[in-house]
Amino acid sequence: MDGVTDGSYRECLTALFGGRSGISLCVSEFVRVTRQPVVERVFLRHCPELARGGKTRAGVPVFVQLLGGEPHWMARAAETAVALGAPGIDLNFGCPAKTVNSSDGGATLLKDPCRVEAVTRAVRAAVPAELPVTVKIRVGWEDPSPVVEIARAAEAGGASWLTIHGRTRRQLYKPPVDYEAIGRAQAAVSMAVVANGDLFGVPSLFEAAQRSGCTAFMIGRGAMGRPELFARARGTQRAALDPRPFEALLDVYADTLLASGANERNTLGRLKQWLRMAAMLRADMKLAFEQCKRLQTLDEARAKLREILLRDPSEPLELAG
Numbered sequence: 001m002d003g004v005t006d007g008s009y010r011e012c013l014t015a016l017f018g019g020r021s022g023i024s025l026c027v028s029e030f031v032r033v034t035r036q037p038v039v040e041r042v043f044l045r046h047c048p049e050l051a052r053g054g055k056t057r058a059g060v061p062v063f064v065q066l067l068g069g070e071p072h073w074m075a076r077a078a079e080t081a082v083a084l085g086a087p088g089i090d091l092n093f094g095c096p097a098k099t100v101n102s103s104d105g106g107a108t109l110l111k112d113p114c115r116v117e118a119v120t121r122a123v124r125a126a127v128p129a130e131l132p133v134t135v136k137i138r139v140g141w142e143d144p145s146p147v148v149e150i151a152r153a154a155e156a157g158g159a160s161w162l163t164i165h166g167r168t169r170r171q172l173y174k175p176p177v178d179y180e181a182i183g184r185a186q187a188a189v190s191m192a193v194v195a196n197g198d199l200f201g202v203p204s205l206f207e208a209a210q211r212s213g214c215t216a217f218m219i220g221r222g223a224m225g226r227p228e229l230f231a232r233a234r235g236t237q238r239a240a241l242d243p244r245p246f247e248a249l250l251d252v253y254a255d256t257l258l259a260s261g262a263n264e265r266n267t268l269g270r271l272k273q274w275l276r277m278a279a280m281l282r283a284d285m286k287l288a289f290e291q292c293k294r295l296q297t298l299d300e301a302r303a304k305l306r307e308i309l310l311r312d313p314s315e316p317l318e319l320a321g
């Protein structure tokens, strides 16, 4: 997720539970591709794992995600990413950001499935056959009726598998997630379809599986509040992460960011972003976000997190507002 799930985040999450995080694959934040080559340094910034064979230290592969509408330039960018060691390429046709859509990128291509096919085909032709080229879409631009046509276009272009966020572009992040539309796409293609959207706990994974027929899932925001969700879904962890290990996780995240060259200000910003997302799912993180969001220094935020998350668990949480 752009601006949130950076290389440091991926390192921390995939290292959980001694490397048995339950995560099988990560995708980088999107790399914007316009009508010019993408230089190596941009790829390495978005996907520092490329310097280590395209895997996190725990050994989880990280695909490089490309976002753009020009088949030729998308293919050239894919070639560069692969030459740098990307284990796979993911194509983003789901981004709803106005700035991105108005410059011919992301979900805007859903309006014309032929363009999804053309970009996928060009990238597929540029990437060695043994490396996956995957596609990420929403169910449509205005409404979900074209989802089958878009899925077929991705398959015709040579996609290895397809991830579908079960919302239209028009919905942005508003409910509901249309798992049935994801299921219609799954039934219409022979490649695997990965269901995505509001998978915040094991019950929602079961519900999505039942309603879509999918057996593979992509989790975005849910992982920020429930990093244990992947392991719980696989049955290797039983309980939610206690505040204490969560505090340790956030602490390691800040240290990892600083070690990767981020300055204190950016590290503080990223930490607040994580807290903001985690606040959707956890009362303790809601409190932590409320208390940290106006703090000006990283030291203050880390001290506040320790105070909140390492407090005596017998004291009830008092939520502001």
Ligand SMILES: Cc1cc2nc3c(=O)[nH]c(=O)nc-3n(C[C@H](O)[C@H](O)[C@H](O)COP(=O)(O)O)c2cc1C
Pocket (backbone or CB within 6 Å): 001, 002, 003, 004, 028, 029, 030, 065, 092, 094, 136, 165, 196, 197, 198, 199, 218, 219, 220, 221, 222
């Ligand atoms: C802040 C933010 C940034 C995102 N950036 C990306 C991105 O770079 N690439 C992508 O494929 N999806 C991106 N997404 C969409 C998520 O991958 C996912 O499809 C969406 O959040 C729904 O899934 P979730 O409910 O599991 O989060 C982003 C979402 C958010 C909230």
